[in-house]
Amino acid sequence: MEREKELSMTQLMALVWLADLAPAAQLLRTSAEVGGAGGWLSPLLALPVLAALGGLMGWAAGREGLAEKLRRGLGPVLGRGVLFLYIGWAALLAGRRLGQCALRLSEGGSRDGSAWFFLGVMALTALWMVRGSLAALGRTAQILLAILAAAGGVVLLLALLRTDWTRLVPAEGWTGRTIPVALSAAQALAPGLYGAFLLNKTDLRRGGSTFLCWSAGGCLMLTAAQGIVQGCLGAALSARLDSPFFTITQSVGVEGAFQRVESIVITIWAAADLFFVVLMLTAIKAGAKRAADGGTAGLAAAAGITAAIGSAVGTVLGWPAEEAVWTGREGYMTLLLFLCPVILAAVFDKR
Amino acid sequence: MRRRTWLLLALLGLGMAWGGLPRGREMGSMALIRTLGVDWEDGQYVVTASTGRRARGFQGEEAMEPLILSARRDTLSAALAAVAAGSEQEVYFGYVDQLLLGRELAERGALPVLERFIGEEELGLGAQVWLICGQAKAAVTCGGEEGAEPRLTVLAKGEEGSAGFGRTVGAVLTDLNENGCAYVPALEQDQRGLLWEKGCGILEADGLRGWLFGAQAQGMKLLTGGGAGDVIELAGGRAAEIVGVRTGLTWDEDSRTMVVRCRIALRLTEGGAGLAQEEREALLRQIETLEEERIGGTLRTLSNWKSDCLGLGRRLRAEHPFRTGGKDVFSNSTLRGAVQAVWEPSG
Numbered sequence A: 001m002e003r004e005k006e007l008s009m010t011q012l013m014a015l016v017w018l019a020d021l022a023p024a025a026q027l028l029r030t031s032a033e034v035g036g037a038g039g040w041l042s043p044l045l046a047l048p049v050l051a052a053l054g055g056l057m058g059w060a061a062g063r064e065g066l067a068e069k070l071r072r073g074l075g076p077v078l079g080r081g082v083l084f085l086y087i088g089w090a091a092l093l094a095g096r097r098l099g100q101c102a103l104r105l106s107e108g109g110s111r112d113g114s115a116w117f118f119l120g121v122m123a124l125t126a127l128w129m130v131r132g133s134l135a136a137l138g139r140t141a142q143i144l145l146a147i148l149a150a151a152g153g154v155v156l157l158l159a160l161l162r163t164d165w166t167r168l169v170p171a172e173g174w175t176g177r178t179i180p181v182a183l184s185a186a187q188a189l190a191p192g193l194y195g196a197f198l199l200n201k202t203d204l205r206r207g208g209s210t211f212l213c214w215s216a217g218g219c220l221m222l223t224a225a226q227g228i229v230q231g232c233l234g235a236a237l238s239a240r241l242d243s244p245f246f247t248i249t250q251s252v253g254v255e256g257a258f259q260r261v262e263s264i265v266i267t268i269w270a271a272a273d274l275f276f277v278v279l280m281l282t283a284i285k286a287g288a289k290r291a292a293d294g295g296t297a298g299l300a301a302a303a304g305i306t307a308a309i310g311s312a313v314g315t316v317l318g319w320p321a322e323e324a325v326w327t328g329r330e331g332y333m334t335l336l337l338f339l340c341p342v343i344l345a346a347v348f349d350k351r
Numbered sequence B: 001m002r003r004r005t006w007l008l009l010a011l012l013g014l015g016m017a018w019g020g021l022p023r024g025r026e027m028g029s030m031a032l033i034r035t036l037g038v039d040w041e042d043g044q045y046v047v048t049a050s051t052g053r054r055a056r057g058f059q060g061e062e063a064m065e066p067l068i069l070s071a072r073r074d075t076l077s078a079a080l081a082a083v084a085a086g087s088e089q090e091v092y093f094g095y096v097d098q099l100l101l102g103r104e105l106a107e108r109g110a111l112p113v114l115e116r117f118i119g120e121e122e123l124g125l126g127a128q129v130w131l132i133c134g135q136a137k138a139a140v141t142c143g144g145e146e147g148a149e150p151r152l153t154v155l156a157k158g159e160e161g162s163a164g165f166g167r168t169v170g171a172v173l174t175d176l177n178e179n180g181c182a183y184v185p186a187l188e189q190d191q192r193g194l195l196w197e198k199g200c201g202i203l204e205a206d207g208l209r210g211w212l213f214g215a216q217a218q219g220m221k222l223l224t225g226g227g228a229g230d231v232i233e234l235a236g237g238r239a240a241e242i243v244g245v246r247t248g249l250t251w252d253e254d255s256r257t258m259v260v261r262c263r264i265a266l267r268l269t270e271g272g273a274g275l276a277q278e279e280r281e282a283l284l285r286q287i288e289t290l291e292e293e294r295i296g297g298t299l300r301t302l303s304n305w306k307s308d309c310l311g312l313g314r315r316l317r318a319e320h321p322f323r324t325g326g327k328d329v330f331s332n333s334t335l336r337g338a339v340q341a342v343w344e345p346s347g
Helices: A009-024 A027-061 A066-074 A076-109 A115-131 A134-160 A174-201 A207-233 A244-250 A262-292 A297-318 A320-326 A329-348 B002-018 B076-085 B103-108 B111-115 B136-140 B149-157 B169-179 B214-223 B277-305 B312-319
Strands: B030-032 B035-041 B044-050 B054-056 B062-064 B068-073 B090-092 B098-102 B128-132 B181-189 B195-204 B207-212 B231-234 B238-252 B257-270 B334-343
Touching: A009 A027, A009 A076, A009 A134, A009 A174, A009 A207, A009 A262, A027 A066, A027 A174, A027 A207, A027 A244, A027 A329, A066 A076, A066 A174, A066 A262, A066 A329, A076 A115, A076 A174, A076 A262, A076 A297, A076 A329, A115 A134, A115 A262, A115 B002, A134 A207, A134 A244, A134 A262, A174 A262, A174 A329, A207 A244, A207 B169, A244 A262, A262 A297, B035 B103, B035 B136, B044 B076, B044 B136, B068 B076, B098 B103, B098 B136, B098 B149, B103 B128, B103 B207, B111 B169, B128 B136, B128 B149, B128 B169, B128 B195, B136 B181, B149 B195, B169 B181, B169 B195, B169 B312, B181 B207, B195 B214, B207 B214, B207 B277, B214 B238, B214 B257, B214 B277, B214 B334, B231 B277, B238 B277, B238 B312, B257 B277, B257 B312, B277 B334
Parallel strands: B030 B090, B035 B098, B098 B128, B128 B181, B257 B334
Antiparallel strands: B035 B044, B044 B068, B054 B062, B181 B195, B195 B207, B231 B238, B238 B257
8 A cells, every 4th residue: 555655755755855954055044143242042932843843744644645634634624714714824835935936046147137027937837747747756856856965065065164163052041031042943834834735745754754854963063054054154143144155155265176166056945945935835735636626616616715815825925025024924824834733633534 | 767758848838937947148148347446525435337348269379358337326235336337347246355435435434335235145255355545436447457456466465575464354244243343454555556455454344443553563464473475674785575364362460461472483584694603693673663553653543542353352352251350351451462473494
């Protein structure tokens, strides 16, 4: 039975981490703002939170998937309502990510390119990718994750030479800020929890240990990366830059071999943004399917409309002028959203 | 398949309708600014930009004079915009490698100029920054056909006798944020217009704390772990070249003294023939005394100014978190330099 599953647990985790690399590139800004010199530790501190949430998702979703569980556990009316909420929220996050990525691409590559062009291309590519098989998506995610890790790794290795480790020592009395710092990373990486919608299509043999290994490994790597970036820029400057990681890419290079790699890295990083959107769309697809199941055709249309409105609102709000309204808050909402209904659904599920 | 083609066509159509398709740009048709100078004169910002030597033709065989643009406005943004507007070609700031700040601007406060590089679409934090003991405008326009950029690159990298004292905008901003002040290498022009090293200036958020010239600048170089390539002239026509510098920091809790330890590796480049081992050792002691005086002078000045531009207090707190006590360890401690000179094994 398990052999018919489209994704392996490794592929699902690769998909989730690839998607999470998009917000991770901007994470240090928030973490340094909240935690000062201890900000770089945020992914490590968030690991228990993320592992607990992931474990909860696995327990709640079981082999049937989160969408099925929500609908059955909360009943047809409330269950569908909650699914619609998830769909709208995922679309909002996807739209916001699309908008930000399009702007970054148009700024990073050339001033002549319009952000709308990149937005359109990214959106259509994501929609096209979601139409294909999940297995192909999983394999692509594995390959792209390796490419992004290699590119990021080279940049960070070169930056390692300029790292001043004394900039990583948190100030006295910093321990009081541990929880906000942990949450700053947990909320940024929370969209990865939408991967729980794909659990019914994933081969879950040794799923728990694979999940834990990937979560721990990912958080540790991210912590090391943030340590290098903060060691170069310091916490105060990191908190003021849109993406400290991309700033680092501006100033690394090997004399005579290659210089000015930021355009290349920004372009490669668009793959992470693309997969963020793809993960959201896949979750929306799974959610909409369960929401419309056994209902009228109007329900499917309503799910589509919810997703469309959500993504449009997200895109508009993702434009930088409105950034002050958004920074960080949607992440905490995502955490809350995944906590309450999922626990309720799991508890009330009679079967 | 047909549907995908339709989608693609629709996208291209939309892109064209919005004018949103990216257009190719020829590097040759743009003015790529390499050196940017900012002065403060009579209550206004004066921005001067130079492209350096430009090349034209298939393999860059045709050289063109540097394009120099300058504008004076009340605000930095307006001055930069006026510079960009003053050229027939499209001006691109994405390749600015050198930022020169004039003396008056540094005294008034260079932070607004440096902060301009944060979150700026084109200007990057990797540009080298220099203080000019005079006007930045004159420095940007020097260098004739080649422009100022080649000379600045030489000075920053430490080639041809210069000791390599370059600092980037990012490093200076980080120091300003972390230490409250930052050292920035200073340059001055000789009568021919050529740029020379002239110690460094200590920048603070709201102005210039002071300059370190001569022996103090030499001391500063050693304290930052630089100075390799510098030649020390000794009595009897002898000369020793610094080949490597390593610094460390120790803390004496009882006397509350910070000791900056400097290990200098040297090579005797002149007058070394036939010297006995004892004489070579005596030369080392001589160099140690000389360099200790230099470092000591620099540390005394920094201590008087309460300018921890080397982040010594931060380093100490990181290395001895429970023994240094409090944030103001730098201003509450005595500073001392200790130099250990050694001959490079082969020399």
